[in-house]
Amino acid sequence: MICLLAGAAFVFGRHRAYATSGKSISTLHSLPGHYGLYALILTTLPAVALLMFWSMLAPRVIEVLLLADLPAAMQGWSQEQLGLLLNDVRNSLKGYSVASDNPELITQFGERYQDMEQASNWLLWITVLSLCAGGLAWAWYKIRADHPARHRVEAVAVTGLIACSLIALLTTIGIVLSVLFESLRFFQHVPVTEFLFGLDWSPQTAIREDQVGSSGAFGAVPLFAGTLLISAIAMLVAVPVGLMSSIYLAEYASQRIRTILKPLLEILAGIPTVVYGFFAALTVAPLVRDAGNWLGLEVASESALAAGLVMGIMIIPFVSSISDDVISAVPRAMREGSYGLGATQSETIRRVIIPAALPGIVGGILLAVSRAIGETMIVVMAAGLAANLTANPLEAVTTVTVQIVTLLVGDQEFDSPKTLAAFALGLTLFIVTLILNIIALQIVRRYREQYD
């Protein structure tokens, strides 16, 4: 409907421009198409904006109006009870059978709900159409041969582009605010110091007040330790392997081998993490356990070692592609100087190139660490749930991300500390990765400037 109107407005705008221009188009300030677009924008933009705004707001308004004249007996109902009631009403409108204490109320409300919805729809269409008509009339009045339609249209276009780039900013603000608010609510239940320095993590709050351990313990240190342990194992795999392969690709491999091997390594980064998780849980973990038993070691079936190993493999391309970039960016002159002094290739790499590229490599490793800390699926599938405070890689540990997932999957009540704890963990995760990223990006950027 609106598309049709838009098309009509475009044609109309052009015609109007032709008409006002007299005989020759050359008297027009802008191209005829600009006048068409101008009319189109005036006609549809306000209408579409209203439409979106309305459809977001209308259900809320209807609910409030509906609840405004509840029977006296229900005035004191809590928010949740009212929400349940509204759900029942909506379901009954969709034709589901609803089990409720007072069916008359539901049907009565249902009818009113429908009436109001209909009224709202009518009202909406009338306003939208009149807005369209108004826009069209305004365009009719405005379009003259000397009207600078192009400037107006371009201003709208640029505003649209600015809005697009602001969304990225809004996302960050959204992340910070949402995580922060829920975390603040969590810290009303649990003090910050206990969360950050407590040694016990058992978030299972009891259903009944008098149950044993009903309070739950929210000391996140075991989670931090577990995360660090698994990330450390991952980095122990990823850094040497990634660094050496990037050195080989950048310094030794011929152009042909490089063009084959590099994309193959990048495949490792493209495989979904859930696939790694599956592989870690069903293949690597039993392998690690069997190997451990063979050596006479006690290995948990969800050992940190298995998850860390697989995560390390996943991270190899992150390390290798960044170090490849920085190694290639080291100026040729430094290499040739070293060869000229009689150094072998490996000596040049170890004594000259790596020291020169070190800041960039460190930046890349920091980025990889932040990736390892935030990685979720591998640890959810292959690491354990129990919060052990241990540095033994053969035992099962849990991580921050695993706990976020376990706390938030399933039933959620948004006032229990159990659910809110996930947001506090998310906040910690966000802050830590943010700091790592900022430092890493700074280092990499400064390094680039050094050799540009």
Add this chain to the structure above:
Amino acid sequence: MEQRTVDLMQKRLKRRYAAERRFKWYGRISILIALAFLLLMFINIVGKGYSAFQQTHIRLAMTLDAEDFPSDISDAEALFAADYSGLIKKALRNRFPEATNRRDKRALYQLISPGASYKLRDEIIANPALIGQTVEVWLTADDDVDMYVKHPPKGDAGGEPGTQRLSEKQRTWLEQLRSEDRLAKHFNTTFFKAGDSREPELAGIWGALVGSFFTLLVTLCLSFPIGVGAAIYLEEFAPKNKWTDLIEVNVNNLAAVPSIVFGLLGLAVFINFFGVPRSAPIAGGFVLTLMTLPVIIISSRAVLKAVPPSIREAALGVGASKVQMVFSHVVPLALPGMLTGTIIGMGRALGETAPLLMIGMMAFVVDIPGSLFDSSTALPVQIYLWADSPERGFEERTSAAIMVLLAFLVVMNAAAVYLRKRFERKW
């Protein structure tokens, strides 16, 4: 004295060359480790998963007596209500009359999947003329039977743990059926046509695929225009000031924020604040949009940057305004590159699991989602759910689902590479 120096030199040189060779080998070995792991993973998954593309069926002679059906067989609704699982049980009893006591009968019935009766029902409703005849019908076997047929036990030990779920009697029955040619593996159409199920033999990925499709549709429709718009603004119009710097740093940082944090954002903002339906593709699409935006913005900016200034200057020189210059000259030239970046971003979104878990797209959904607002799951989430299931039949289906997911990713990346090769311009 001189002699000794030369010797020392020679020795040292030897050592240095040995170190050189060792160093080179370290590099080769690291690459080998990475690639070997990749290969191992692929072989492992394909080896586990290929068998899921086949499903064991059992052929039974069904006597469709008219008295078991309602009198009016043209009425589909009445036919719908007939007792089809009873028919199957009868056919099983006819074939194996020796199963008389209750326990044996139960064991006998377990050979056929509980879903077989629905298939039989659909077949008979489609062709009511069968009623009154005795027909040979292929019925879906239970997952335990399926596993027994696919991985036959070796020796007398009873073989792998999964096959021990069948009793001695059930195995003899199966061997009888096999000797009569009544046991066969067919192509597993259920796997591609059905939604999720608690029974491995009835579970399929179609529901998850549709869910993923809807989710990606939302993601594409939002992230492509917004991402490209933002890139154009930042690259072409933005004045150099604090705000632009802030947005730039911000985009770079967002690209490295853990995906699960986006899931928390989606849960708190979209679902709890804006009331977007939980578990729905639209919510998943919103979250994945925010995740892929930085990827698209960064790659699109790189492409825009590569368009040479001469194009811009020529456009401006013939009197185009800046907006005209950007939209009629720069953007068309950069479009293939931006599409490539978008496809790569979409590929990443397709494989993303963690944020979707946060917004509840891991519900157990049997029905195929029909719209953006139905609750659904997505392919990687389905993989996660199946990987957690204890039934052995799900293990091969998980691997098969991974193969399908990887196939999609390969296709998408191949498309990106093709686009890049086809439209790549050297300026």
